[in-house]
Amino acid sequence: MNDALRILPEIVLVIAGVVLMLADAMMAKQSSRKPLGWLAVVGALAALAASLWQYELPPGTAYFGVVQTDAFSVFFHVLIACIVLVSLLITIDAVKDSTEGLGELFALMLFGAVGMMFMSGATELLLVFVALEISSISTYIMAGFRRKSAKSPESALKYFLLGSFATAFFLYGIALIFGATGTTRIEAIAAAVGAGNTPALIYVGLAMIIIGLGFKVSAAPFHVWTPDVYEGAPSPVVALMSTGPKAAAFAVLLRIAYGAFPLLHTHWVPALWWLAVLSMTIGNLGALRQRNVKRMLAYSSIAHAGYLLVAFTALSAEGIAAASFYAVSYAAMNVGIFAVISHAGEYDDRLTLIDDYRGLAYRSPLLGGAMAFFLISLIGIPFTGGFFGKFYVFAAALHSGLVWLTIIGLINSGIAAYYYLRVVTAVYSRPAEASPVMAVPRPSMPLLLALFLTAAATLVLGIVPTGVLARARQAAQTYPAFSQTAGTPLSER
Amino acid sequence: MHLALFIIFGVFCVAGALNLLLQRHPINSALSLIVVMSSLAVLYLLLGAEFLAAAQVIVYSGAIMVLFTFVIMLLNAGKEERTHGSRLAYIAGFPGAAALLGILTFVFLSRGGDFGQARLGEYIVTTSDLSRVLFRDLLLPFEVTSVLILIAILGAVALARKEH
CATH class of the missing domain: 1.20.5 (Single alpha-helices involved in coiled-coils or other helix-helix interfaces)
Structure with missing residues (x-):
């Protein structure tokens, strides 16, 4: 029983998903599936409550040491539950009563969250693999849900092929590490590595795991799938998959790198350093050239993965806390901006180019204002979550003596400001006389709720970040090998 | 005996895998995959993993490959066409695969002594x-x-x- 409590959020989500599927099957054939979305929302809320309750549990493992509940895993559980909750609200707003496969879409969102949650808590590489597959396969399927457009199935297929390729790398890495250490438990691997004798096979295995996870978080040079997939997938789904699976994959990367291979940090830190630099640079330079908003945001998400990796390379408790905090602030602003996009462009993606958003603020001041706000947060201007996210990341990097990385990161933030501001100006400039007036549908209740939640989260993170930061620091204490280097808390510096 | 079997089926396995990639008709590729799967089963057996070997034959060589060939026959898939993309895959893919092979071979050959013994089968029998x-x-x-x-x-x- 005690074991079951440690995976309570996952259990709640599975039950909600199964109930949703059964309800879908029992509904009349022609009736709208939209109410099922609210059922899913209830499930996500219950999972959120269960995750928050897990903070009460003493840290420990369950199911013979396969999963671990600690401040780190619970932190990501809460984050994932929130992401899924808001994504569900966005989906309810974007879809029509006649949209096909709605029941399946809602169920897949819930089941995908199960995988993401297991990823953040797993201490056994086999469970990590199964969970990673649950989260990936559900996103492959959801990416192809707009079957009437040619782009959506194309994006799903590309995502599927490249994603499976990446998974193969990940699995090969696990196999090689098992071959070298005789175990797939993260703690046992750390012990085997600590025993001194480290065969070269471990390095190859670790490199493959980093490549596999690099694909999943869309870090350059493993990023090629991102723009196409984001362009083709339905916008509400992009809101989920640009944040949820990414946060979970970062949690896995953190747990493997810091939990299993802390002693080999001289080897993996340079690799992550290069991944960070490439992701930031390629992401931001790529975004400069985009005319399509979703493609631009795809490149921006590559760049943001780079900023997050900067925090990894800091190799300190402060870095872990900064990475966790960044994951939260990125999730808030990115889900928020996709809420606007999915409402303005609707499920069928009517608005694609930056020019299409010209004058959005005049047609709907609320949507235009929200979009501008989230873009400003993505730039990292003070009083938004994006600012403190970047601040903590670069502070952690500087304190670890990564001066060059910080400089490259700051230059990149400057470049990024250009393309985000381009969209902001488009949103606030008067539409050309000749352009056809696009009617923006009236914001519905779920959309208002989603916008309120994301905007409030972005604002709170930008003004009083202490609450979330304290939780992030608590999460960082899970990795004792690095907590000695923590030094003075960030707020006192 | 062990070594002889290993060499024979190892060669089968690699040859099957190469043939799988080089064949242009899907059905030939699928049949070579069966060769790969079955010879892998023998290799597992040689490592002492009897159950894995049996499962490999039943699940992969049996069920999954039957499904594969069935689908290919059902769709009546023809020869694959060489497109610009697949030519690019030749140019970029082969050096990439060769590099990976090179790294792994180097690791195994240079540090082979460190690996210790495979203990499969000793515990799980x-x-x-x-x-x-x-x-x-x-x-x-x-x-x-x-x-x-x-x-x-x-x-x-x-x-x-x-x-x-």
């Missing part, structure tokens, strides 16, 4: 050993796999359904 691993130590991953299968079915239904 009987059904009860196997069950202990599967239903006790790895109970949770085993159970969570059901969610994985469920979403795969869900996705297949959602994507393959006829549009109205």
Whole structure:
């Protein structure tokens, strides 16, 4: 029983998903599936409550040491539950009563969250693999849900092929590490590595795991799938998959790198350093050239993965806390901006180019204002979550003596400001006389709720970040090998 | 005897894998995959993993490959066409694969002595050993796999359904 409590959020989500599927099957054939979305929302809320309750549990493992509940895993559980909750609200707003496969879409969102949650808590590489597959396969399927457009199935297929390729790398890495250490438990691997004798096979295995996870978080040079997939997938789904699976994959990367291979940090830190630099640079330079908003945001998400990796390379408790905090602030602003996009462009993606958003603020001041706000947060201007996210990341990097990385990161933030501001100006400039007036549908209740939640989260993170930061620091204490280097808390510096 | 069997089936396995990539008709590729799967089963057997070997034959060589060939025959798939993309794959893919092979070979040859002994089969021999691993130590991953299968079915239904 005690074991079951440690995976309570996952259990709640599975039950909600199964109930949703059964309800879908029992509904009349022609009736709208939209109410099922609210059922899913209830499930996500219950999972959120269960995750928050897990903070009460003493840290420990369950199911013979396969999963671990600690401040780190619970932190990501809460984050994932929130992401899924808001994504569900966005989906309810974007879809029509006649949209096909709605029941399946809602169920897949819930089941995908199960995988993401297991990823953040797993201490056994086999469970990590199964969970990673649950989260990936559900996103492959959801990416192809707009079957009437040619782009959506194309994006799903590309995502599927490249994603499976990446998974193969990940699995090969696990196999090689098992071959070298005789175990797939993260703690046992750390012990085997600590025993001194480290065969070269471990390095190859670790490199493959980093490549596999690099694909999943869309870090350059493993990023090629991102723009196409984001362009083709339905916008509400992009809101989920640009944040949820990414946060979970970062949690896995953190747990493997810091939990299993802390002693080999001289080897993996340079690799992550290069991944960070490439992701930031390629992401931001790529975004400069985009005319399509979703493609631009795809490149921006590559760049943001780079900023997050900067925090990894800091190799300190402060870095872990900064990475966790960044994951939260990125999730808030990115889900928020996709809420606007999915409402303005609707499920069928009517608005694609930056020019299409010209004058959005005049047609709907609320949507235009929200979009501008989230873009400003993505730039990292003070009083938004994006600012403190970047601040903590670069502070952690500087304190670890990564001066060059910080400089490259700051230059990149400057470049990024250009393309985000381009969209902001488009949103606030008067539409050309000749352009056809696009009617923006009236914001519905779920959309208002989603916008309120994301905007409030972005604002709170930008003004009083202490609450979330304290939780992030608590999460960082899970990795004792690095907590000695923590030094003075960030707020006192 | 062990070494001879290993060499024979190792060669089969690699040759099958190469043939799989080089053949241009899907059915030939599928048949070579069966060769790869079956010779892998023998290699597992040589390592002392009897159960794995049996499962490999039944699941992969048997069920999955039958399904593969069945689908290929059903779709009546023809020879694949060389497009610009696949030529690019030749140019970039082969050096990439060669580099990976080179790294792994280097690691195995240069540091081969460090690896110690393969201990497969020493622990997991009987059904009860196997069950202990599967239903006790790895109970949770085993159970969570059901969610994985469920979403795969869900996705297949959602994507393959006829549009109205």
